[in-house]
């Protein structure tokens with residue numbers, strides 16, 4: 001079964017949010033953008049993938065189109081491990097993170113979609129899942145810097161059935177107001193996106209500790225400083241989470257060896273796809289570390305995350321970015337009900353991106 005085509009599609013879908021306009025990476029978002037990837041084969045089986053993401057989508061798209069796709073044409077779509085290892089080696093000189101690995105992630109996800117379809121099995125079963133069909137989701141709010149907004153949206157998320165709410169805040173006030181709004185029974189996580197030195201992180205962790213955080217995420221700059229993260233964790237103020245910016249399985253191995261995290265957060269569209277994600281999960285289990293994937297995705301990236309989580313021994317939380325699309329990309333699958341998400345049952349990823357949505361919102 002040979003790969004005959006790799007096509008990338010950049011979608012820009014407007015979204016509703018009840019807070020003021022915000023975004024990550026130095027940009028205010030008016031749309032939520034998804035970089036889809038489709039692999040066709042000479043046997044007529046087609047697979048879908050998703051590559052990270054956000055404001056670098058056009059760079060990732062160019063990297064796939066000009067660098068990665070030509071190396072995939074004519075290769076055996078069923079030999080996933082062999083092909084991904086070969087691509088990683090051929091492309092390592094262009095970066096062990098960023099668009100190259102994001103692009104490879106999309107390829108790997110699409111190949112696993114094809115593998116599931118060929119086997120006639122949903123991916124979680126192909127991966128040895130025991131049949132956990134419902135997964136707990138957490139509401140992942142954007143960053144607002146505004147105590148009134150975090151209080152209102154946290155309470156709203158709890159009303160919608162979430163028992164876990166994550167804030168992307170870097171000050172005490174918006175965290176404290178959210179805690180006051182939801183009460184002591186709801187788990188609150190704080191994701192800071194790598195703002196602080198070790199000394200600053202220690203001081204902030206002491207300030208935040210009375211808010212009883214479920215975890216503090218990426219408190220240290222730069223994200224690869226696992227030694228500083230481990231030092232902060234040893235202070236024992238709250239559980240520490242990180243990993244969405246790790247470019248390889250080896251980075252996670254180093255994190256675990258250093259004792260840097262309580263919660264590992266591999267991102268299926270950033271780490272190298274389902275193949276690498278499974279290695280990270282295995283390493284985490286061996287190191288007695290919890291896994292909660294980074295998954296601000298609404299298409300194949302989310303579906304791949306659901307299948308990996310459903311096939312794992314541990315019961316993982318699923319990140320659901322707390323926004324509402326104008327039009328959903330994969331039907332109802334990205335929506336949590338009473339804080340639970342359903343793992344699809346159809347072969348492969350279990351759902352195709354909606355062709356009408358692609359046609360309407362495709363930008364490139």
Ligand SMILES: [Mg+2]
Nearest residue numbers: 191217244294
């Ligand atoms: Mg994060």
